[in-house]
Amino acid sequence: MADSPPVTSPFVEATPAARYAAFAELAKAGPVQRVTLFTGVPVWLITGYAEAREALAHPDIIKGKGGDGPHRDAVPAELAAAMDHHLLGADPPDHTRLRRLVSAAFTRRRIDGLEPEIRRIVDGLLDDVSAAGEHGAPVDLLAAFCSRLPLTVISELLGVPADRRHDFQEWTAVAINGSVHPAETFIAAATSLIDYTRELIAQKRVDPSDDLISGLVAARADGDRLSEDELTSMLFLLLVAGYETTVHLISGGTRALLIHPDQLDLVRAEPDRLPAVVEELLRFHSPAQVAIPSRTAAPVRIGGVTIPAGEVVLPALLAANRDPRQFPEPERLDVTRQPASHLAFGHGIHHCLGAPLARLEARIALGALIDRFPKLRLAVPPEELTLQASLLINGLTALPVVVA
Template sequence: MPAVPASEVYTDSFAADPYPTFARLRENSPVCPVASPRFDSYLITRFDDAKAALTDPRLSKDLYGPGQHYLRIFGPNSEALNRNMLNSDPPEHSRLRRMISQAFAPRRIEALRPRVAQIVGELLDRIVPQGRAELMEDFAIPLPMRVICDLLGVPGEDQKRVLDWTQVIRTSGSGRKPEQDRAAVQEVQLRLHHYLAGLVKAKRAHPADDMISALIEACDHEGKLSERELVSTTFLLLFAGHQTTADFLGNATVALLTHPEQLALLRAEPDMLPAAIEELLRFDGPLPVASPRIATEDVEYGGVRIPAGSIVGVVINAANHDPEHFGEPDELDVCRERVGHIGFGHGVHYCLGVSLARMEARIGIGALLRRLPGLRLGVPVEELRRLPAASPFRGLLELPVRFSA
């Protein structure tokens, strides 16, 4: 089967609306090789296949194992930050996940609710008098970033530069030349690693009631984490703890503003918000393709043989629009019952921060609807600037909005 060329899927029009392409792949080539700007892979697009692939032990997450695929794709500086539970298989994954699962227990996350509400209020207090905002920079990105930094124990005076570093990684491929982009990302990786290693050292000398201190205790006194795992896990929690939530807040806002009847329903019935969040995640999730897997042996999906050694991408956003599982899947319906999406993944790599992400989304979107009357896009939807199509994330570079001050 010939690979689908990058020119057919990684374009500006694809970045603006990938769902027609996902529908064609799902219908005509539900399992197909695709040549991307970063690496070639097999894409799995139907819901049943996607859900099965997310739990298939033959599809390994250990891309730093034999073959060193991540080093080849993302460069020599990536391993120090990315060799963590996201890129590991059981039993290593199980050991690492156990170490941090208690910090994300629903009861502990619920205790963060007042702090999340406080941050939301502070951000909106700055926005409300203006009558306009750039909602990504002013709200969607700083909200989850401040929450995860508080949880980890990143000092307030450091949070701005840490945010700036992570945004270089997030926006890679947006406007810079490829060689400049790679150099910028690799430099930031080194800076982040140096900073996080120093923060761990400082917390070891002066522990506090935060997650990094708890991980250090596990590392030093229980021998359950190596120093490398400690720093890499801190990076994973920092980046994953804000990136997808920020992009989701932007995507959800655009979805509601371009579906005014659904927005009106939520304004009239705010108790519908928890269910609406799940539908908004299904409709336009921030992680269109699950992080890569590597086939450790020949596997078959949809009658297509995927050779051993192939990189496999499970297209979550295509699966979440599969008409075999969702009626009128391309319609936003905040009243949809039993959404059953896989936006948070499935199986042992199911998102550990799901409770925190849902809380931030419910409090954040609820506050936007209450405090920004007449909220509307500041530019036509087709003029919104998005992350490049080759980005692993689906999100916005900017989200200008207007409202009644």
């Protein structure tokens, strides 16, 4: 095993074509490789579909007690505790307990009940897009629609008042991409986010309502309840994971359809396909590039490679969802593709709890966007669209379009 594994650069490639090509080139060397991330951290990167699926459910690949997030040598212990006690950072039996408590509040009834509100929000935002795009003026759909929708929905779900949502968005944007920001910038944003979630929790204890924070505060199972750090950590996870990934599912999905007009025409002609379309967009675009890092509790053999104990393992969801051994012609967008067996929401016990909400938002947003703007098209050549540098998120920096 090499002491200094090669640095891998897919995460900082500036365009979608270059990033996908870099992952594909990396995968050619094998489905399991030891590499050094752009952050300087050596990891075992898993690019194969079958291998990533196995790793995500392997009992000896564990989360431990957190500590693999950005700048953890500099993050104060109190702040780390307030961010790390959530589902994605826990193993059984702690994970089992947390999932039971959180599921009691994050119910399908609560998610399904949001559909009329999501449709109302979408219609209002598209009114703004229509006004901004009159007479062929270009509109940044990422800023005007794709970012604002999930922010508004998650704020409604959590009970965040409208006058605090801009701050909320700024803190979250830094927190999700902490590895590309200086330590002091990340710590300041994370501190502000945690401090604000504590304010919300205190308010909901005094004056509960029909929102998710009130539900989490009230959640009980066998006499158990969430601790203060568990509450702030779960809210931190929902804000960071539930907001940013949905933004880039909608924006990346829109880009994918616009650069594949034959597929867009199919969706326009058969809007009932939208649930399946969302699944193919999740596979094709993969808004989460990797799963949250894990560690080997014992030597693990995957894909013919033995990973020693104590090593960081990073399943590359984006690469796995384009593995030609699993998906014929993986670089081709095919909204009729069956079955939809992607790993965009993970696999195993850490499969994303918020997946139903992300799917609901994407289905409503894309359906309304396509219906409202039959002339929707990119305002720039596709190769001019750029991606943000990020370990976790596969996200555009802007999505300029023409709607009229």
